[in-house]
Amino acid sequence: MTLAINLFLWGVLAVLVAVAARRGRVVVQQGVRDGALDFMRLLPRIALGVIGSGYLAEMLPREFIAPWIGPESGVMGVVIATLGGALTPGGPVVGFSIGAAALKGGAGAPQVIAYSTAWALYAIHRLLIWEVPLMPARIVWLRAAVSIPLPFIAAAGAMLLGKP
Amino acid sequence: MWRDAQDAQLKKREDTTPLLPDPTIYSRRRPGAFDWSTAFIAAVVGIAAGIVYVRDGQAHFLAILGSDLYLFGDMLPKVAAGCLIGTFVTLLLPREMVLRWVGAESGLAGLLIATGAGFILPGGPITIYPIAGALLAVGADAGAAVAFITSWTLLGYTRALVWELPFFGPDFVLWRILVAIPLPILAGILARLVVRAMLARRGAP
Numbered sequence: 001m002t003l004a005i006n007l008f009l010w011g012v013l014a015v016l017v018a019v020a021a022r023r024g025r026v027v028v029q030q031g032v033r034d035g036a037l038d039f040m041r042l043l044p045r046i047a048l049g050v051i052g053s054g055y056l057a058e059m060l061p062r063e064f065i066a067p068w069i070g071p072e073s074g075v076m077g078v079v080i081a082t083l084g085g086a087l088t089p090g091g092p093v094v095g096f097s098i099g100a101a102a103l104k105g106g107a108g109a110p111q112v113i114a115y116s117t118a119w120a121l122y123a124i125h126r127l128l129i130w131e132v133p134l135m136p137a138r139i140v141w142l143r144a145a146v147s148i149p150l151p152f153i154a155a156a157g158a159m160l161l162g163k164p
Numbered sequence: 165m166w167r168d169a170q171d172a173q174l175k176k177r178e179d180t181t182p183l184l185p186d187p188t189i190y191s192r193r194r195p196g197a198f199d200w201s202t203a204f205i206a207a208v209v210g211i212a213a214g215i216v217y218v219r220d221g222q223a224h225f226l227a228i229l230g231s232d233l234y235l236f237g238d239m240l241p242k243v244a245a246g247c248l249i250g251t252f253v254t255l256l257l258p259r260e261m262v263l264r265w266v267g268a269e270s271g272l273a274g275l276l277i278a279t280g281a282g283f284i285l286p287g288g289p290i291t292i293y294p295i296a297g298a299l300l301a302v303g304a305d306a307g308a309a310v311a312f313i314t315s316w317t318l319l320g321y322t323r324a325l326v327w328e329l330p331f332f333g334p335d336f337v338l339w340r341i342l343v344a345i346p347l348p349i350l351a352g353i354l355a356r357l358v359v360r361a362m363l364a365r366r367g368a369p
Binding site for chain 1 (some may be wrong): 208249256296306343356
């Protein structure tokens with residue numbers, strides 16, 4: 001599985017580099033340099049997220065996970081998970097790692113889907129750090145407002161479809 | 165803010181041709197090596213690791229470290245590919261084409277195209293938000309921009325492959341994406357309704 005994904009991603013990249021090469025060598029150079037810079041910048045954050053997630057998972061209070069966001073927690077569990085997602089800070093990995101840790105610790109799958117959907121759509125710190133500086137502010141708030149029901153719809157869909 | 169998006173757009177375009185990178189755009193694109201949310205997470209992780217070490221002993225501490233280091237090593241080539249794909253797409257993207265497809269009169273088709281574009285376009289928030297901002301600046305409607313960002317956030321395949329898969333495994337990720345497919349279109353429709361209601365209240369035609 002990992003090998004297939006790697007082959008796919010590097011294949012996509014090879015096609016892009018080939019297209020860039022037709023525009024000139026300097027385009028390829030800039031792409032490689034920018035990509036490498038992004039990678040270096042992300043590296044410590046990923047290391048922190050991935051390596052830290054194991055310890056965070058150990059710290060999650062398991063006796064609370066099951067009653068609060070376990071498979072039997074229903075709509076209230078989805079509400080709690082959605083709020084938790086909106087309030088989770090951190091870079092690209094933190095929300096996923098906490099979600100995975102909660103799943104291992106006995107959380108229900110629809111609740112985890114609500115959590116990671118809310119975190120992806122409107123984690124408050126991300127709105128402030130990334131989106132407001134780069135987009136017209138009223139569009140940011142419009143997008144956040146219309147996104148409020150989406151984690152609930154995703155969780156409802158997951159409940160209807162049943163476990164994979 | 166709209167000016168900014170337009171400026172960024174213009175500078176980007178200059179960047180792709182003569183390639184003398186403008187320092188202002190670089191400073192905006194790349195926040196420093198340090199930021200407060202990372203520092204906060206680092207502190208929380210440090211405390212958690214300390215507690216695990218004291219509470220559960222060294223063997224358990226090292227076992228967790230070992231399995232997470234393995235996961236980290238497994239992710240690295242995917243993350244590297246993801247970063248490079250993101251920058252090359254930003255350099256090569258035919259922006260004019262995207263702009264033509266998701267204008268204000270684009271209707272449901274515009275929302276579908278915006279959703280498809282969000283699915284296909286890889287890259288991080290640093291590339292996606294400027295593109296969405298540029299779309300708006302040139303006349304894409306709010307619904308299309310919202311559908312685009314929502315789709316990129318929930319359906320984007322590089323994001324799912326690079327970040328989500330190592331944590332959740334293929335079954336869960338596929339299932340989550342399946343459930344999320346209608347959401348970008350729904351968000352786009354909601355955004356249009358809100359905008360229309362606000363215009364109506366202001367008494368605009």
